[in-house]
Amino acid sequence: MSGRDRETRERLLRAAERLFAERGFRRVTVRDICRRARANVAAVNYHFGSKLGLYREVLQYASDALRATTDEARRAGEGCAADEQLRRFVHVYLRRLLAGGANGWIHRLINQEMADPTPALDTLVEQALRPRIEYLSRVVAALLDCPPEDPRVRRSVASLQAQSVAYLPNPLAARLGMRATTSPAAIDEVARHIAEFSLAGIRAIGALPPRP
Amino acid sequence: MSGRDRETRERLLRAAERLFAERGFRRVTVRDICRRARANVAAVNYHFGSKLGLYREVLQYASDALRATTDEARRAGEGCAADEQLRRFVHVYLRRLLAGGANGWIHRLINQEMADPTPALDTLVEQALRPRIEYLSRVVAALLDCPPEDPRVRRSVASLQAQSVAYLPNPLAARLGMRATTSPAAIDEVARHIAEFSLAGIRAIGALPPRP
DNA sequence: ACAGGCATCAAACATCTGTTTTATACAAGT
DNA sequence: ACTTGTATAAAACAGATGTTTGATGCCTGT
Numbered sequence: 001m002s003g004r005d006r007e008t009r010e011r012l013l014r015a016a017e018r019l020f021a022e023r024g025f026r027r028v029t030v031r032d033i034c035r036r037a038r039a040n041v042a043a044v045n046y047h048f049g050s051k052l053g054l055y056r057e058v059l060q061y062a063s064d065a066l067r068a069t070t071d072e073a074r075r076a077g078e079g080c081a082a083d084e085q086l087r088r089f090v091h092v093y094l095r096r097l098l099a100g101g102a103n104g105w106i107h108r109l110i111n112q113e114m115a116d117p118t119p120a121l122d123t124l125v126e127q128a129l130r131p132r133i134e135y136l137s138r139v140v141a142a143l144l145d146c147p148p149e150d151p152r153v154r155r156s157v158a159s160l161q162a163q164s165v166a167y168l169p170n171p172l173a174a175r176l177g178m179r180a181t182t183s184p185a186a187i188d189e190v191a192r193h194i195a196e197f198s199l200a201g202i203r204a205i206g207a208l209p210p211r212p
Numbered sequence: 213m214s215g216r217d218r219e220t221r222e223r224l225l226r227a228a229e230r231l232f233a234e235r236g237f238r239r240v241t242v243r244d245i246c247r248r249a250r251a252n253v254a255a256v257n258y259h260f261g262s263k264l265g266l267y268r269e270v271l272q273y274a275s276d277a278l279r280a281t282t283d284e285a286r287r288a289g290e291g292c293a294a295d296e297q298l299r300r301f302v303h304v305y306l307r308r309l310l311a312g313g314a315n316g317w318i319h320r321l322i323n324q325e326m327a328d329p330t331p332a333l334d335t336l337v338e339q340a341l342r343p344r345i346e347y348l349s350r351v352v353a354a355l356l357d358c359p360p361e362d363p364r365v366r367r368s369v370a371s372l373q374a375q376s377v378a379y380l381p382n383p384l385a386a387r388l389g390m391r392a393t394t395s396p397a398a399i400d401e402v403a404r405h406i407a408e409f410s411l412a413g414i415r416a417i418g419a420l421p422p423r424p
Numbered sequence: 425a426c427a428g429g430c431a432t433c434a435a436a437c438a439t440c441t442g443t444t445t446t447a448t449a450c451a452a453g454t
Numbered sequence: 455a456c457t458t459g460t461a462t463a464a465a466a467c468a469g470a471t472g473t474t475t476g477a478t479g480c481c482t483g484t
Contacts, residue, residue, distance in 0.1 A: 008432085026238075026239075027238075029470080030471070030472060031471075039432085039433095041472090041473090042432075042473080043432075045472080046432080050472080051471095051472065114384045115327055116328070121383065125384070129384075133388065154390065155402065158379070159371075159375045159405075159409055162374040163371045163375065165374070172326045172341075175337045176342065176345065192420075193368075193417065196413075196416050196417060196420055197367075197414070197416060198413060200416030200417075201408075201409030201412050201413040202409070203412065204408050204409060204412030205408060241440080242441070243440090243442095251462085252461095252462055253463090253464090254443080254444080254462075254463075254464090255462075256442090257443060257444080259461095262442080263442065425484100426483105426484090427482100427483095428483090429481090429482085430481085430482100431478105431480085431481100432478080432479080433476105434475105435474105435476090436474080436475075437472105437475090438472090438474095440470085443466105443468085444465105444468095445465085445466075446463100447463085447464085447465100448461105448463075448464100449461090450459105450460085450461085451461100452459085452460105453456105454455100454456090454457085
């Protein structure tokens with residue numbers, strides 16, 4: 001295997017990461033990727049078998065990164081009380097979610113896959129999403145002092161997750177005149193909002209009478 | 213104009229509503245619509261000029277319905293305190309959002325348009341989404357006792373909106389083993405969760421020191 | 425030096441999709 | 455009865471898109 005082949009293979013991966021993260025699997029064409037990677041149209045099929053093969057490889061990388069994010073967030077909260085664990089989880093997650101740097105594409109890609117799934121969703125769910133949700137459920141269950149299977153836990157985790165992804169730049173927010181959250185200071189503020197908002201929410205849910 | 217033409221026009225609209233709401237504009241083909249409506253492939257272009265023309269007509273109807281939902285929610289809270297206004301807003305919205313009846317497609321369609329916009333997004337934003345957000349902002353601003361332009365208001369409204377749409381049936385939730393929220397009792401419970409969770413969150417945000 | 429394997433490329437292919445065309449059938453008005 | 459306008463139908467068209475093909479050139483091992 002020569003050096004040149006690896007090169008265009010890498011170029012294809014770099015181009016695919018950005019494009020898939022921006023527009024999702026369906027709205028990116030093989031020709032888009034090859035144009036950006038300065039490669040021939042046949043290159044994708046040669047190196048990855050198919051467009052989906054290339055996508056799977058890119059998504060696998062992102063899935064591993066999401067797992068790493070979860071693990072980092074978990075470590076950041078080790079030994080803390082549950083409310084502090086939640087704060088740090090949100091903080092770590094949002095910093096990675098909204099970061100514009102070299103790894104900024106990773107969580108955008110995962111969000112695209114969740115919004116408009118491909119056959120590759122299942123492995124993503126099992127490898128990265130489910131562990132993440134299970135950890136979050138344990139933290140919330142500790143706050144509510146109830147088993148993780150309690151419907152109030154499920155709903156609170158849903159509230160948490162939904163709030164986080166709402167801050168990804170999207171056309172609707174742009175149309176409503178909101179500017180993207182990218183600076184570290186703004187990200188910290190949003191993380192604080194979500195954490196404190198949700199902590200208070202969870203406590204209120206825990207104090208609620210079971211059924212009015 | 214004979215009676216028969218109006219008939220297939222209506223059939224096309226009925227078919228388009230369901231399909232667009234299920235899969236969004238891009239993932240529905242003209243042939244899908246015509247097959248379901250038992251009409252010829254050329255029927256869409258004949259009656260509506262183009263696929264986008266048909267979509268615009270369907271979306272306009274949905275946009276009007278969303279406005280009506282906002283107005284109903286507003287009326288439901290008239291004369292109440294701000295926290296009760298928020299509770300009723302969430303309740304009315306979720307009942308319409310998750311209702312499986314003949315109008316169940318409406319809010320699903322709007323969600324599709326927000327997730328994957330078409331050229332028709334702008335009118336939807338101006339006619340239905342902006343009034344809705346402005347009302348919600350006023351309610352939240354009253355709770356926080358601050359002007360509606362305060363960033364804490366914007367973020368709280370985002371939290372509220374994000375939580376609500378999270379309960380639409382989606383492939384990810386299905387993959388995670390959550391069953392859809394469709395029964396009136398379950399909808400009421402979710403609405404209560406979102407309202408109480410968010411009210412506590414908003415109060416906590418209001419009590420927070422401006423910058424730590 | 426040469427033969428084999430491999431990456432690259434231009435072109436073509438097959439399919440899908442929105443749209444247009446052309447012809448036909450039917451209803452209404454004169 | 456004849457003309458006219460309109461809805462429907464089958465077919466074709468044009469462009470996009472994922473994939474395949476066959477040729478070409480380059481590197482490597484012998």
